[in-house]
Structure formats: structure tokens, C-alpha cells
Amino acid sequence: MRKHILFFAFALVGIFMMACNPQKTAETAEAVELPESEITVYYFHNERRCATCEAVESETKAALEKYYPQQIKDGKIAFVSLSLEEASGASIADHFQIASQSLIVVKGDELKDITNEGFLYARATPVKLHQEVKKAIDPLIN
Secondary structure, three states, X not given: OHHHHHHHHHHHHHHHHHHOOOOOOOOOOOOOOOOOOOEEEEEEEOOOOOHHHHHHHHHHHHHHHHHOHHHHHOOOEEEXXXXXXXXXXXXXXXXXXXXXXXXXXXXXXXXXXXXXXXXXXXXXOHHHHHHHHHHHHHHHOO
16 A cells, blocks of 8 residues: 555656656757855746745755754755756856756755655655755755
8 A cells, every 4th residue: 555655646747747748948058057055055046936836945945944043044055946957057057967847955966855755756756855865955955
């Protein structure tokens, strides 16, 4: 029974992600200034966004503000939301080998992908998403 529930949950995440994936536009890449923070949380999204897509962004920001206000203030942790349909967002997504909506935590060469958790928990149980964000970031803090 538990396997069926997990399968269903992951299938829903896939459906949400595919439903919000429009055609990529043919824009030229432009230079983008990335934050100089030690840890950056990137949320790659499309222009057309559903309620879950918007919740992933807002709840991730809420988690960062809840757990890391001083690190954000000091510039050690940053949140960056980028559209995959804009040249700047697509360029950075290519750098990280991101092809669709994604929520990632990056420190140097280390990348933690918490996309599935973001889409599973953002609307129904945002506290769980907050915990997943914290779980991804805490080991990266010096």
C-alpha cells in the first residue's frame, strides 16, 4: 500500500512539472551576475506557473527566512528565482544541466536537488518542505 502511495505522489509531481512546461523560446544567451553567496538556492521555473509552482517558490523563501535570516542578511545564503524561458535563466540552467523546473541548493561544486520534495510538499505540507530545505542546507554551512 505504501509503495502505491509513493508511486502516486511521484506521478503527481511529474504531472505538475509537465503541465507547466511550455515550449522553450529561442533567445540568445546573455551574461548573468550570480550572487556571491556561499550557498545559493535556485528555483528554475517557467513563465506559465500553476499554484504549486508558485508555492514552491514562496515556501522555499519562507524556509530560508525562518531558518537563516542572519546568513541571508550577511550575504552567505541567497535565493534566486529564474525563468527557463528567459535567456539569462536558460543559460544558468544549462550551466547546472537543468532541463525543467527545478529547486536546487548549490555550494561551490556541490549541488543538492530537492525538486521532488518541493513539488510534493509546497502546498499540502509546507512545513515538510521547510524541513527539506533545512536538511539540504545545514550540512553545507561552515
